[in-house]
Amino acid sequence: MNDVVIIGAGVTGLALGRRLANEGKNVVVLEADERVGGPIRSLKTSGLVVECGPQALRVTEHTITALEELSMQDRIVEGSAAVNTRFILWDGKLRPVPRALLDRSFFKKRELLRMMAEPMIARRDPPRPDESAFDFVTRRFGKAVAERLLDPFVAGIYAGDAHQLEMAAAFPDVVKWERSGSVVAGGIGSRRGAWRAPAWAPKRGYTLKNGVQSLVDMLAGSLPGDLLKLSTPVDRVERRGAGFLVRAKGGNYDASRVVLTVGGARAAAIFAPGPNVPDIAHDLNAQPTSFVASVHLAFKASEAPSPEGFGWLSPTSQRKDVLGVVWVSSVFPAHYPGRTVLRVMIGGAREDVSKMTDEQLLLRARKVVAEVEGIRADPAYTHIQRATLPQYNVGHAARLARLRESGVDFVGWPYTGNGVDAALGAARNWS
Secondary structure (H helix, E strand, O other), rough: EEEEEEEEEOOEEEEEEEEEEHHHOOOOEEOOOOOOOOOOOOEOOOOOEEOOOOOOOOOOOOHHHHHHHOOOHHHHHEHHHHHHHHEEEEEEEEEEHHHOOOOOOOOOOOHHHHHHHHHOOOOOOOOOOOOOOHHHHHHHHHHHHHHHHHHHHHHHHHOOOOOOEEEEEEEHHHHHHHHOOOHHHHHHOOOOOOOOOOOOOOOOEEOOOOOHHHHHHHHOOOOOOOOEOOOEEEEEEEOOOOEEEEEEOOEEEEEEEEEEOOOHHHHHHOOOOOOOOOOOOHHHHHHEEEEEEEEEEEEOOOOOOOOOOOOOEEOOOOOOOOOOEEEEEEEOOHHHEEEEEEEEEEEHHHHOOOOOOOOHHHHHHHHHHHHHHHHOOOOOOOEEEEEEEEEEEEHHHHHHHHOOOOEEEEEOOOOOOOOOOOOOOOOHHHO
């Protein structure tokens, strides 16, 4: 009998499997694919490191702790100073975000006054758990902030729609800050007693030698014995007394507990209606998603000088044909010698681009960088990555509560937090 069977070998499943094994638990991690990492994948091609998933890591508690535990300090590649300079596209111009707050063509005087009045706005008591991110920010800071800052921010993180995203699920810390009476005051207060990075940690956003995939590769390599089983899709999960029977390719696994870290149709298929199967397929199928295409354009640096900064995002009101562009060669020049590399993000909740061909996506990306950045050179290399991202839309918390009534645990990106640090935190805090 296994103490825990974990379904999915993304960063959450690997980190949880490692932690439980170190605690002496009998655990197995089942992965349908022949590789680990889920959406995290780094390609080394044409002398470049192409990230198919997250572009960079943040200096946050769970990620830094994991790197320390895995002795990966010497693999850190700190981003350039440009990592902290981010832009918003507004009226055809790229405006640095901090300066835009004081730019009267970006915010009118009355909008700035409304923003600064946030500490005087009464908190909602009791809070609405299903309030959208757009409604929350409008209530606290005014509609202009929601439209011009939140909207592109949500596009960059979730490729989602701020009108649909559930605030408490997507940004739980900000909701907690309001309980102090003011989001601003709560944010400032949260710094007291907060985790502090060790002296060896990078001072700003960073990646790893050979890319972010290095982290999941090290997690997988640290698992003892034959705990990790690749190319082992799970057919279904059935109740067996107080525990579960996990039917998978090549054998069955009895388990006291089951942790599911995968989402979407793959998760729903595991719980297709049948004898002794928890009745949760409908809720799993109801998880909304958005489809995103990332188009990497690599130019010779002599033909397209690298912009300075992390990149830019577009509010929906400005351009719906693009979410934003990451200037990856500006942030991590060591990974892109002699090249100017841009990552153009297209689709998300704004537009269904799932049926667009590679040629159509490439033409779209080149059109965007030509019109916004003036880069019209022919790229020396291109790469297109397609991905489906889970959305924490209104009703997410209620749906997750119903899923957990089945006795199965749901953790990881589809359920409990977007991004590497949230995934590692979910694994660390699971009990």
